Amino acid sequence: xxxxxxxxxLRDGLQNEKTVLPTEVKREIxxxxxxxxxxxxxxxxxxxxxxxxQLADAEQLAKELSKRPAVTYRALVPNRKGLERALETAVDxxxxxxxxxxxxxxxxxxxxxxxxxxxxxEVVELARERGKKVRGYVSTVFGCPYEGDVPVSQVxxxxxxxxxxxxxxxxxxDTIGVATPVQVKAVxxxxxxxxxxxxxxxxxxxxxxxxxxxxxxxxxxxITTLDASFGGMGGCxxxxxxAGNLATEDLVYLLHGMGVETGINLDALCETSLWVEKxxxxxLPSKVLRSYAGSREA
Amino acid sequence: xxxxxxxxxLRDGLQNEKTVLPTEVKREIxxxxxxxxxxxxxxxxxxxxxxxxQLADAEQLAKELSKRPAVTYRALVPNRKGLERALETAVDxxxxxxxxxxxxxxxxxxxxxxxxxxxxxEVVELARERGKKVRGYVSTVFGCPYEGDVPVSQVxxxxxxxxxxxxxxxxxxDTIGVATPVQVKAVxxxxxxxxxxxxxxxxxxxxxxxxxxxxxxxxxxxITTLDASFGGMGGCxxxxxxAGNLATEDLVYLLHGMGVETGINLDALCETSLWVEKxxxxxLPSKVLRSYAGSREA
Numbered sequence: 001x002x003x004x005x006x007x008x009x010l011r012d013g014l015q016n017e018k019t020v021l022p023t024e025v026k027r028e029i030x031x032x033x034x035x036x037x038x039x040x041x042x043x044x045x046x047x048x049x050x051x052x053x054q055l056a057d058a059e060q061l062a063k064e065l066s067k068r069p070a071v072t073y074r075a076l077v078p079n080r081k082g083l084e085r086a087l088e089t090a091v092d093x094x095x096x097x098x099x100x101x102x103x104x105x106x107x108x109x110x111x112x113x114x115x116x117x118x119x120x121x122e123v124v125e126l127a128r129e130r131g132k133k134v135r136g137y138v139s140t141v142f143g144c145p146y147e148g149d150v151p152v153s154q155v156x157x158x159x160x161x162x163x164x165x166x167x168x169x170x171x172x173x174d175t176i177g178v179a180t181p182v183q184v185k186a187v188x189x190x191x192x193x194x195x196x197x198x199x200x201x202x203x204x205x206x207x208x209x210x211x212x213x214x215x216x217x218x219x220x221x222x223i224t225t226l227d228a229s230f231g232g233m234g235g236c237x238x239x240x241x242x243a244g245n246l247a248t249e250d251l252v253y254l255l256h257g258m259g260v261e262t263g264i265n266l267d268a269l270c271e272t273s274l275w276v277e278k279x280x281x282x283x284l285p286s287k288v289l290r291s292y293a294g295s296r297e298a
Numbered sequence: 299x300x301x302x303x304x305x306x307x308l309r310d311g312l313q314n315e316k317t318v319l320p321t322e323v324k325r326e327i328x329x330x331x332x333x334x335x336x337x338x339x340x341x342x343x344x345x346x347x348x349x350x351x352q353l354a355d356a357e358q359l360a361k362e363l364s365k366r367p368a369v370t371y372r373a374l375v376p377n378r379k380g381l382e383r384a385l386e387t388a389v390d391x392x393x394x395x396x397x398x399x400x401x402x403x404x405x406x407x408x409x410x411x412x413x414x415x416x417x418x419x420e421v422v423e424l425a426r427e428r429g430k431k432v433r434g435y436v437s438t439v440f441g442c443p444y445e446g447d448v449p450v451s452q453v454x455x456x457x458x459x460x461x462x463x464x465x466x467x468x469x470x471x472d473t474i475g476v477a478t479p480v481q482v483k484a485v486x487x488x489x490x491x492x493x494x495x496x497x498x499x500x501x502x503x504x505x506x507x508x509x510x511x512x513x514x515x516x517x518x519x520x521i522t523t524l525d526a527s528f529g530g531m532g533g534c535x536x537x538x539x540x541a542g543n544l545a546t547e548d549l550v551y552l553l554h555g556m557g558v559e560t561g562i563n564l565d566a567l568c569e570t571s572l573w574v575e576k577x578x579x580x581x582l583p584s585k586v587l588r589s590y591a592g593s594r595e596a
Contacts, residue, residue: 177589180555181514206507209548209585210555213511216479239592243585250507257478257508287507287541291475294537 003260004040004225006171006201007033007248011042011076013233015052016244019280023057027064032272033230034071037264038248042074042095042227046082062089074135078109083123087130094127096120096167097137100155101144104175108139117161124165136167137203142179142187145238152190159195169199171227174214176238177207181217188221197222204246206285207236211246212254219258226251231273231284247286249273267292301558302338302523304469304499305331305546309340309374311531313350314542317578321355325362330570331528332369335562336546340372340525341389344380360387372433376407381421385428392425394418394465395435398453399442402473406437415459422463434460435501439470440477440485443536450488457493467497469525472512474536475505479515486519495520502544504583505534509544510552517556524549529571529582545584547571565590 010026021029030041043065049056058075065073067090075091077083086094098116099105105113124134140147141155159170172191179187184202191200202218202225204211215226232247252264270292273284283290308324319327328339341363347354356373363371365388373389375381384392396414397403403411422432438445439453457468470489477485482500489498500516500523502509513524530545550562568590571582581588 180552182556206585207589208551209504209510209545210552212507213514213552216511216514236589236592239589240595241581242589242592247507253506254478254508254511258480283539287504291505291534291537291540294534294540297538 001219001258001260002224003219003255003262005038005248005251005262005264006040006042006074006225006227007038007230008042008203008227008245009229009231009233009248011045011055012227012245013229014054015045016234016237017054017280020054021279023061023064025279026057026061027066029272029276031066032275033269034068036268036272037262038269039070039263040072040074042076043091045076046086047076047078059085059089062086062091065090076137077123079119080122080126083126087132093133093135094123095135095137095171096123096162097139098158099139099144099175100158101140101147101150103146104140104144107146113158117165120162121165124167128166134167136162136170137173138162138170139173139175141172142174142183143176145176152187155187156191156194159191163195163199169201169225170195171201171203171225173203174205177205177211177236177243179204179214180210181213184214184217185221188218188223192222198224201225201227203227205236206232206243206246207239212250215246215251216254230269231276231289232286233276233284243285247284247289249286249288249292253288299517299556299558300522301517301553301560303336303546303549303560303562304338304340304372304523304525305336305528306340306501306525306543307527307529307531307546309343309353310525310543311527312352313343314532314535315352315578318352318354319577321359321362323577324355324359325364327570327574329364330573331567332366334566334570335560336567337368337561338370338372340374340393343374344384345374345376357383357387360384360389363388374435375421377417378420378424381424385430391431391433392421393433393435393469394421394460395437396456397437397442397473398456399438399445399448401444402438402442405444411456415463418460419463422465426464432465433499434465434468435471436460436468437471437473440472440481441474443474450485453485454489454492457489461493461497467499467523468493469499469501469523471501472503475503475509475534475541477502477512478508479511482512482515483519486516486521490520496522499523499525501525503534504530504541504544505537510548513544513549514552528567529574529587530584531574531582541583545582545587547584547586547590551586
């Protein structure tokens with residue numbers, strides 16, 4: 001089995017941290033992650049700096065990234081304007097995003113779901129004209145902080161429209177970290193009836209400790225692309241102090257235990273996270289990282 | 299499906315915490331856990347106080363426990379002397395313990411594996427004469443801090459001897475938290491050829507974040523008894539700052555998501571852990587607990 005890990009720490013992680021890291025530090029993080037074996041890096045988001053001050057340096061960072069063979073740099077773009085800025089940088093691939101639940105979409109994007117489709121369609125069209133691939137993110141697939149349960153039919157509808165636009169992959173987000181393995185199995189079983197499993201990615205959060213179990217079940221269901229954040233960086237905006245993204249270290253440990261080759265050097269990845277902890281001035285929640293740090297002390 | 303949760307926080311959790319809690323506080327923790335719906339409580343260990351000062355009050359605590367219907371109090375006993383002390387208390391059930399790996403057994407019990415069997419056999423015999431049930435703990439089932447991999451044949455040998463002595467159940471310990479789901483599946487597949495699944499319990503640690511995924515896989519393999527520690531109390535003696543026991547809150551959240559009725563009120567359990575955090579002067583690592591605490595603040 002081959003699993004593709006999309007490292008989202010520099011984007012989804014950092015945008016949920018209070019500390020704003022200097023561009024220089026972000027670039028060094030990217031370099032260190034690549035040295036540790038990461039090949040797919042989501043580096044930033046071209047949303048308006050007003051909304052995500054942590055990523056206000058998107059353009060500068062994306063222009064200064066070191067070109068590396070076999071490495072894909074990715075960035076989120078909310079609309080045509082964001083894409084036009086991003087197209088002038090070293091970013092290789094783009095991602096558009098929306099929610100499966102109406103209320104979360106409105107709160108996050110300031111538009112209803114139906115009103116979001118044409119905005120994203122324009123982005124995907126232009127990016128593809130320029131020869132760039134686009135990923136689609138769907139948030140609140142497994143639950144919405146405002147609406148609670150989200151019907152699978154709604155997820156299918158949103159995925160269908162995104163694939164029609166031309167995204168090559170949809171990443172299914174457990175935005176608030178409520179999913180459990182049985183639910184992941186049930187939702188994926190439905191989705192796989194409509195879309196090939198290799199066009200779907202799992203984006204799990206560990207807010208209630210189920211991130212790794214959900215990732216494991218997703219792989220059992222045929223999902224081969226998983227998103228994760230080094231050190232488990234990035235909290236949950238709906239619960240201060242709670243965990244956010246699944247930690248890359250924890251996922252890599254699981255994969256190596258399954259005999260899956262990732263090309264990632266777990267020690268080097270932990271060292272990168274420890275280096276970043278010093279810049280953030282706080283420990284990161286990855287369990288493997290804490291175990292690695294503790295073993296060094298012991 | 300019915301899952302039995304054995305709450306080990308007062309024993310396996312506390313023995314790995316630096317803070318020594320007063321007996322009075324421990325008794326209140328037991329009462330609060332029971333109010334939250336916990337029915338199987340491992341409350342202490344009758345080892346020599348020199349080895350585990352956190353549990354030096356074993357006798358006093360075990361004498362002062364409130365008698366509650368449908369609640370089972372359990373305690374570890376290392377030998378005949380420990381059992382004799384424990385028999386004079388309110389404890390309902392006992393547990394003996396040893397390791398699947400020779401080096402860990404020697405370091406932990408100061409005896410080789412073959413030399414440990416007669417000591418435990420004497421305990422089990424006396425306890426059963428007194429009408430008490432005895433559980434067996436096997437440590438280092440999925441890996442040893444000194445020997446690394448532990449052959450399944452060695453685990454089977456130790457389990458066989460324990461069942462021959464008359465223990466009614468063996469709890470399989472991932473003492474250092476190295477197990478991954480594929481390994482759990484493989485080891486259980488072998489064990490289940492020799493012992494009924496309902497005589498085996500899973501005792502997973504979350505040191506590398508795999509605790510919940512391992513518990514999930516164990517249930518898929520037919521295991522119906524799982525050990526856990528409220529709040530995830532108790533670290534890993536081999537890696538300071540790393541997590542130890544699987545958190546009861548995280549396990550209960552998983553189970554409720556699977557539609558498994560536990561009789562446990564998750565909010566009440568979280569409140570208990572928050573109450574204990576104040577006594578310990580530090581946050582506990584359960585992800586569900588952190589999410590609960592954060593949601594209250596948000």
